[in-house]
Amino acid sequence: MTSTDPHPSTEAVVTAVREVAAEYGRTVAAVTHDIGADRVARRTSAPLFAVADPDGSLPHEAFVELAGPPHVELTVHPEGDTRVVVEGVDFPDVAHEHVPDFLRALFLGTAHVATRFFPPATTFVVPLPGDVTYKEYVGVPLSPWLAARRR
Numbered sequence: 657m658t659s660t661d662p663h664p665s666t667e668a669v670v671t672a673v674r675e676v677a678a679e680y681g682r683t684v685a686a687v688t689h690d691i692g693a694d695r696v697a698r699r700t701s702a703p704l705f706a707v708a709d710p711d712g713s714l715p716h717e718a719f720v721e722l723a724g725p726p727h728v729e730l731t732v733h734p735e736g737d738t739r740v741v742v743e744g745v746d747f748p749d750v751a752h753e754h755v756p757d758f759l760r761a762l763f764l765g766t767a768h769v770a771t772r773f774f775p776p777a778t779t780f781v782v783p784l785p786g787d788v789t790y791k792e793y794v795g796v797p798l799s800p801w802l803a804a805r806r807r
Contacts, residue, residue, distance in 0.1 A: 666717060670732060691715070737749045744795075
């Protein structure tokens with residue numbers, strides 16, 4: 657998957673995740689695929705026994721789990737976004753084309769936890785190339801991996 661792909665497919669994202677995991681010596685612990693409107697999480701309103709979308713396409717969703725640390729779970733949605741959960745911190749809308757760089761930021765150590773004393777807040781920050789940054793609130797307690805990335 658290249659960063660020039662306008663809308664990478666679910667399979668292209670899964671392949672890219674496998675490549676990045678191999679690049680950094682990470683183990684892909686699990687991969688599951690759900691194919692068809694009756695199996696994809698966001699198609700709960702699909703008619704009974706319907707497998708295709710109204711336009712005739714077959715939606716494809718995948719779940720990928722990477723062994724940690726950090727423990728990473730990805731749910732790749734057919735609509736072009738991926739839900740990434742890192743050590744319990746949920747990033748619900750990571751664009752498909754940003755997933756490889758998101759994982760690299762985790763594995764290279766550029767992702768960090770920012771803490772503010774007033775008003776109190778803890779945020780997990782994942783900077784990507786091209787001035788793209790994903791930020792999410794972190795609840796307490798921090799996992800050991802997250803605590804080691806505090807700035």
